[in-house]
Amino acid sequence: MANDQSVRVRFAPSPTGKLHVGGARTAIYNWAFARANGGTFILRIDDTDPTRSTEENTQIILRAMRWLGLDWDEGPDVGGPYGPYKQTDRMDLYREAAERLVAEGKAYYCFCSPEKLAADKAAAEARHDPFQGYQRTCRNIDPAEAQARVDAGESHTIRIKVPLDRGDVVIHDAVHGEVTFNAKELDDFIIFRSDGTPTYNFATVVDDAMMGITHVIRGDDHLSNTPRQVMVYEALGAPVPTFAHISMILGADGKKLSKRHGATSVEEYRDAGFLSDAFVNYLALLGWAPDGETTIVPRDVLARTFSLEHVSKNPSTFDPKKLDWVQQQYVMTMSDADFAQTILVPELRKAGLEGEALSHEAHWYEVLASVLKPRTTMPADVVEKSRFLYAGDALEYDEKSVDKNLRKDYAPAALDAAREALAAVEPWEASAIDGALEPLPEATGINKRKFYGAVRVAECGNQVSPPMGESLELLGRDQVLARIDAAKALCGTAE
């Protein structure tokens, strides 16, 4: 067993599906709690349900955890002193633990058939018995006789023997406080199935006990299982860890988050282009608040300041709009070079606008990054906003924009003035370009909005575009002048 000084926590997903947002938040809290307390974060794969667990899902979960940036100190791939870290590799341990409990009289063999169990339960229901658990039929079979029946090959399960004098079970939950379960509710539940595999409530506790887990941070849905698990800890003679049951994550309709609410798995958010920092930030703050003000908590701050005291008891609704906002906050803190390298260029390549060999110098992408950054939430947003830069002479004009900005009597004069000024700008860079254009509306007597509107549509093909100076700088003087010439032809069609 681990020494009881240091914090040891674990995240133990079942590989029966992808890692979903609720699980991700549980993982984040466990990780952050370990880091904030100088403890150990363990990843364990709870795959005792062989029919639903797959190796593929395990790999998907590991990949998702890595993407989230939640590094684990012990786990299936990195090993550790308390391995193995996959329940299917620990079957012998469960068997030994169960047999030890039987030998110590803390568990017993049960030979009741599923049919008898069902009948007992129906009878209890019929007489409105408040106790609907196992009737303890096999509890008093003589151990020697029971062993003989087992040896003879009779089908059996193993049940925990809840002490008759065990009083109410009181759980000290770090987020819920004291939770009391009535002793009468406890029944002698099955810890080992007739097929020789352990049940979840048993395997988990054996693992948590053997791995020296000090704090069990998990979903609310396990709260009602906790007294059962406490029985196992006590039978095992192991210290009961501190529990922290965190609430569930709901969809906008207040129902448990599911497919019909949209993306539910971590990898869907990754594929959509969310920054893992932003995603972790958002999830961490869904149900945890360091104070009433803070909205941005970078991962390293989370790892330093997370505490269970501030975890909320109420279920929280997943709000995609706020996730978007957090994402944008993170995007805006990126440097131009970083944005260019990690978001802009990859997206341009994905869209086929750039090939493996880049068409411009690094500086060009940084200028583009600087204007696109405050206009970007998702990485893919940059593509449409950059397209005009790659159109060359085949620029597509937005019909409505042309109508409103070029097919006007003032447009030719505006374009002529702009062309003359732009032909002479030195050096060819944003501030000089803006400086050269700036006096022209007044000089030509054309309203500012109209003037810039004409130039904008001529250069970008649309009345909505990134800022003028940078756009023209990126286009290059030759292309800028060529587009003005091309646009003048469009002006001619004015009525």
Added chain:
RNA sequence: GUCCCCAUCGUCUAACGGUCAGGACAUCGCCCUUUCAAGGCGAGAAAACGGGUUCGAAUCCCGUUGGGGGCACCA
């Protein structure tokens, strides 16, 4: 049925017996402005209900209602 959990703006939340119930997202308005953003300023918006306890309750207690979860040889 039974046990357990939960209940502050639309959403995430702050406060931990005394505040005009604060912040953030979203919404709306204004400002900035050559478009779109970004940014700045501002507005509307909350204690589920009913009883107690207390000089005083969002905060403590009880009940009701409403949501959620467990009660499996699922995890």
